[in-house]
Amino acid sequence: MIFAKQPVPGKVKTRLSPPLLPEEAAGLYGCMLGDVLSRAASLPDVEKYLFYDGGDDALEYFRGSAPAMTCIPQRGKELGERMENALREVFSLGIGAAVVIGTDSPDLPLAFIEDAFARLEQGETGVVVGPSEDGGYYLVGMARLHCQLFRNIPWSSAHVMEETLKRSGDAGIAVSLLPLWRDVDTATDLHRPELRDEGSGAPLTREFLEKWLKRK
Numbered sequence: 001m002i003f004a005k006q007p008v009p010g011k012v013k014t015r016l017s018p019p020l021l022p023e024e025a026a027g028l029y030g031c032m033l034g035d036v037l038s039r040a041a042s043l044p045d046v047e048k049y050l051f052y053d054g055g056d057d058a059l060e061y062f063r064g065s066a067p068a069m070t071c072i073p074q075r076g077k078e079l080g081e082r083m084e085n086a087l088r089e090v091f092s093l094g095i096g097a098a099v100v101i102g103t104d105s106p107d108l109p110l111a112f113i114e115d116a117f118a119r120l121e122q123g124e125t126g127v128v129v130g131p132s133e134d135g136g137y138y139l140v141g142m143a144r145l146h147c148q149l150f151r152n153i154p155w156s157s158a159h160v161m162e163e164t165l166k167r168s169g170d171a172g173i174a175v176s177l178l179p180l181w182r183d184v185d186t187a188t189d190l191h192r193p194e195l196r197d198e199g200s201g202a203p204l205t206r207e208f209l210e211k212w213l214k215r216k
Contacts, residue, residue: 001049001086001100002040003074004033006058019187024212031204032184035106037066039201043110046117047095051086080150087145097121099128099141104183106202107195108138112178116141125176127168129161132183136160139178146173 005012007030009022016025040048048069052058055073062071072089076082083100090098097120099113108130116128120143127146130139135158140149148167153160168175183189184205191213196206 001051001090001098002036002069003051003053003083003086003100003102004036004062005029005053005103006061007033015185016187016190019190020212028184028205028208028212029103031208032106032202033103034065034204035202036101036103036108037069039106039108039110040101040113041066041068043113049086049090051082053082079155080153083140084145084147084150087142091145097141097143099139101139104185105132105138105181106184106205107200108181109201112139112181116178119176125174127173127175128178129164129175130178131161131180133180134158134183134185135162136183137164138181138183140164146171149173 007026009026011026012029013020013025016028020028050062050066050069050071051074052062052071053074059071059073072086074082075085087098087100097117099116101108101113112130116130116139119125119128120141126143127149128139128141129137132138137160146168148171149164153163165175182192182194184195190209194200195202196209198206200206
C-alpha cells in the first residue's frame with residue numbers, strides 16, 4: 001500500500017522550499033514517487049494498492065503513472081485516520097497481511113518490505129514498523145487492524161515512533177522493528193551522498209539531485 005500525492009508545486013515537499021523552488025520540489029517529489037512505484041512494481045506475489053490524496057485530477061494522474069496498481073482515494077482528515085481507513089479497506093477484501101509505505105524513502109531496500117511480509121505471514125509478530133532517523137517511521141505492517149496505533153499520534157513530529165511503541169506496549173501488541181532508514185524531508189537530506197550512489201536503486205531521484213547540485 002503506497003500513500004502518495006500528485007506532484008503539484010506548492011502541494012508537495014514544501015519543507016524543501018527553500019532551497020528548492022516550489023516547481024523544483026514538485027519535480028523532486030515526482031522523481032521520488034517514480035522510483036518508489038518502480039521498486040514496488042517489482043515485488044513478486046504482492047497485490048499493489050496506491051492510496052492517493054486528491055480528486056479526479058489525481059486519480060487520472062495515478063492511473064497513468066501506476067496503471068498496474070489499484071488506485072483508491074485516501075479518506076480522513078489527518079494521516080493516522082487515512083492509514084486506518086486504508087488498512088480497514090484492504091483487510092475487508094480478505095487480505096491477510098498489509099504493509100504501508102510512503103514516498104519519502106525512494107531508496108528503501110525491497111528486502112525490508114519483503115522481510116516485513118515474512119514476519120507477518122509467519123505469525124512472528126502482530127505489527128512490523130520501520131523506524132526512520134527523524135523519529136517517525138517509513139513502513140508499518142499489520143496482519144489485522146490495530147486502530148489505537150493511528151489515533152491521537154503527534155504526526156509530523158519526532159515523537160511518532162516513540163508514541164507508537166508506547167501505545168503498542170500498553171495494548172500488549174507485539175511489535176517487530178525493521179532496520180533504521182532515512183527520509184528525504186529537509187534541505188540537509190538533499191546532500192546525502194547515499195542518494196547519489198549508483199547502487200541506491202533510486203535512479204530518478206539520483207539524476208534530479210545531481211543536476212540540481214551542479215546548478216547551485
